[in-house]
Amino acid sequence: MGFIRNIYHRLLLVPALPSIFSFARSSCATIFMMHRFTHKDRGIDGFDPEQLRKGLDYLRRNNYEFISLTELFARLNGNGVGLNGAVVFTIDDGYVDHAEIAAPIFAEYDCPVTTFATTGFLDGKLWMWWNKIEFIFKTSARQSVEIDIAGKKVLYNLNGNGNAMSVQDDFVERCKFLDNEDKLLLIASLAEKAEVILPDSPPVMYAPMTWGDARNCEKGGMTFGPHTVTHPILSRSTTEVAEWEITESWSRLCAELQNPVPVFCYPNGQFSDFGPREIGVFKKLGLSGAVVGAPGFADLQSKTDNDWSFKIRRFSFPEKLPALIQYVSGIERCKLMVRSRL
Numbered sequence: 441m442g443f444i445r446n447i448y449h450r451l452l453l454v455p456a457l458p459s460i461f462s463f464a465r466s467s468c469a470t471i472f473m474m475h476r477f478t479h480k481d482r483g484i485d486g487f488d489p490e491q492l493r494k495g496l497d498y499l500r501r502n503n504y505e506f507i508s509l510t511e512l513f514a515r516l517n518g519n520g521v522g523l524n525g526a527v528v529f530t531i532d533d534g535y536v537d538h539a540e541i542a543a544p545i546f547a548e549y550d551c552p553v554t555t556f557a558t559t560g561f562l563d564g565k566l567w568m569w570w571n572k573i574e575f576i577f578k579t580s581a582r583q584s585v586e587i588d589i590a591g592k593k594v595l596y597n598l599n600g601n602g603n604a605m606s607v608q609d610d611f612v613e614r615c616k617f618l619d620n621e622d623k624l625l626l627i628a629s630l631a632e633k634a635e636v637i638l639p640d641s642p643p644v645m646y647a648p649m650t651w652g653d654a655r656n657c658e659k660g661g662m663t664f665g666p667h668t669v670t671h672p673i674l675s676r677s678t679t680e681v682a683e684w685e686i687t688e689s690w691s692r693l694c695a696e697l698q699n700p701v702p703v704f705c706y707p708n709g710q711f712s713d714f715g716p717r718e719i720g721v722f723k724k725l726g727l728s729g730a731v732v733g734a735p736g737f738a739d740l741q742s743k744t745d746n747d748w749s750f751k752i753r754r755f756s757f758p759e760k761l762p763a764l765i766q767y768v769s770g771i772e773r774c775k776l777m778v779r780s781r782l
């Protein structure tokens with residue numbers, strides 16, 4: 441299987457093959473989402489900047505059209521020249537590496553990119569809850585921690601046998617099933633049991649960009665959309681909290697920036713993480729759409745109901761070129777079309 445995949449990946453790099461599938465991409469656009477970028481000076485291990493350059497370079501050389509999220513929504517609403525396989529880039533959360541690493545690279549390729557800002561994070565009022573968990577598991581000197589999660593005792597071994605990541609992921613996943621307040625209490629309890637003191641502000645590798653950074657990025661072509669104030673899973677929040685998280689994050693963006701994009705990004709991004717309640721708030725605020733983290737293309741077939749513009753799908757931007765080609769060329773689109781007819 442590995443041999444066949446190898447040949448397939450090599451074929452994808454031959455320009456003629458992907459172009460055969462261009463008919464399948466003409467009616468859709470591909471939105472990519474990205475998260476962290478490797479930033480050695482700050483000890484951040486993320487998406488390799490050189491791979492991002494290679495991907496952008498490939499797309500440019502092969503005449504893929506880079507459009508902004510605003511332009512995409514205009515075209516989805518029939519106000520433009522069609523989707524034509526255009527490519528849109530988005531980044532989630534608003535970390536410092538988005539300003540210091542990603543923004544200059546996207547500017548280099550004259551490629552629009554929208555960063556979804558968690559505004560309380562940029563305000564310096566919090567650090568991301570999953571980063572707190574990572575910090576606790578990374579720095580604890582204890583061999584193991586036993587903790588009560590939703591009435592069930594769970595034992596985590598921290599004995600340095602290379603399982604720190606899976607232990608941490610397990611804890612993060614369990615947190616996603618809790619109300620926001622319970623989640624924060626559980627993380628505080630984990631810190632206590634692991635004998636780790638969480639600093640008030642995030643350490644450099646978990647730091648946000650500042651609003652000053654965001655304004656500089658805006659000058660270079662990056663735009664910003666709302667992504668809540670504190671990054672809770674909205675469907676697990678009360679109505680008051682959900683409404684405040686959406687309204688306040690949009691109003692902070694409008695207060696701090698020149699051209700905020702009226703497109704929301706759901707924390708965690710699954711279809712179970714929001715509902716008609718959240719979409720009602722967007723409509724009240726006059727936002728034009730929202731993106732999820734579930735994979736899929738943006739196309740006119742997304743218009744399955746009146747709220748279609750608040751459920752636009754995205755793909756994770758792949759680090760390997762053959763995977764990128766598969767998404768943008770129309771091959772992945774063909775695959776999905778065949779699968780939906782089986």
Ligand SMILES: [Zn+2]
Nearest residue numbers: 532533707708
């Ligand atoms: Zn996020």
